[in-house]
Amino acid sequence: MSHQRRLPTVTLTLIALTLTLGSCGSSSKAAEGEVPETLRVALLPDENASAVIKNNEPLQAYLEDELGVKVELVVTTDYSSMIEAMARGRLELGYFGPLSYVLAQEKSDIEPFAALQEVAGEEPTYQSVFIAGADSGIESLADVGGKTVAWGDPASTSSHLIPKAMLAEDADLSVDDGDYEEQHVGAHDAVALAVQNGNADAGGLSLPIYERMIEDGIIDPNKVVTVQESDPYYNYPWTMQASLPDEFKEKVRAAFLELEDESVLEPFEAAGFEPVTDADYDAVRELAPLLGVDLADFQ
The missing domain is CATH 3.40.190.10 (Periplasmic binding protein-like II)
Incomplete structure (x- = not known):
């Protein structure tokens, strides 16, 4: 300080x-x-x-x-x-x-x-990260089919828009087509906790927030794994x-x-x-x- x-x-x-x-x-x-x-x-x-x-x-x-x-x-x-x-x-x-x-x-x-x-x-950019429970069987975005995904607020970029776009573009998975189920849990930290606690198989959130939660001991990297990071966005x-x-x-x-x-x-x-x-x-x-x-x- x-x-x-x-x-x-x-x-x-x-x-x-x-x-x-x-x-x-x-x-x-x-x-x-x-x-x-x-x-x-x-x-x-x-x-x-x-x-x-x-x-x-x-x-x-x-x-x-x-x-x-x-x-x-x-x-x-x-x-x-x-x-x-x-x-x-x-x-x-x-x-x-x-x-x-x-x-x-x-x-x-x-x-x-x-x-x-x-x-x-x-550059003043950041990334989103798609995470999954260590026991979910999800190793790639393609594995999310048939699973439950947690998002943050519907108007969140890194906890909804970007990771959902990653599923659509990289794995051809759409919630509208019934390829997976989704739930909005509000905040970024709530997404990571929902995955860790088994209330969702996977989720998306801001990479900096996720890394801070691991650093602070809130998220156990033995229980939650990184599936894929997004491209950088402003x-x-x-x-x-x-x-x-x-x-x-x-x-x-x-x-x-x-x-x-x-x-x-x-x-x-x-x-x-x-x-x-x-x-x-x-x-x-x-x-x-x-x-x-x-x-x-x-x-």
Whole structure:
């Protein structure tokens, strides 16, 4: 940790989808083109919400120092809630997965500006991983036929879209054709645990999250095996409302792109953040039709 600072009290905001039409957090929506009194920053519900908030307390303190505004961290109940909250202007900044960003961009005027860089000097990309129970008999994607597969959120890139596309493209397996059964268990960590506990034969999730769970002793590599890793895709983008003042948006970009504070980067397991544009996520848009996902009408 590069330095210590007193951390502010954190508000854990859980937003049900039915509540996103109302307020998100305690502050009201900022007027068009104004800097909000409280910057509402949404983090993906990829893992336990309270853990996500706790792990990102240094981010909250850092942004308050750099931007000069109060920061409220928000974790929504699911990806759809976050997409809708962004579309309704109830969030100013959002840390989306690639697919959830593409879905949100269909409904919102938002700008991606930075993505996590895992290794200094490399592209800001990441991979998905398809895993299976060690006793499932699954050694390749082709073996998934007739099995039960666990996914995370339906709007997750690395815990649904990418691994499902891997089954379709590499093994010609489709859930719509009855080639396997699927279940959505919400978060990435829940996928790995479902496989380890025998509640699913296989599953897909973010490779960095899976590797961290093994490193932390949550997943036993003797019980869960890696079947196949995906190609690299541009990493989770940080986004902001396009209506924010230009000067403030530049401060936000600089806060992330110049970030070197190890206490902030550690929860992301990142070397830093690199610039990204909307076009970097066209590869994800191209996967959606393969799985019958209508980006404009996704619910």
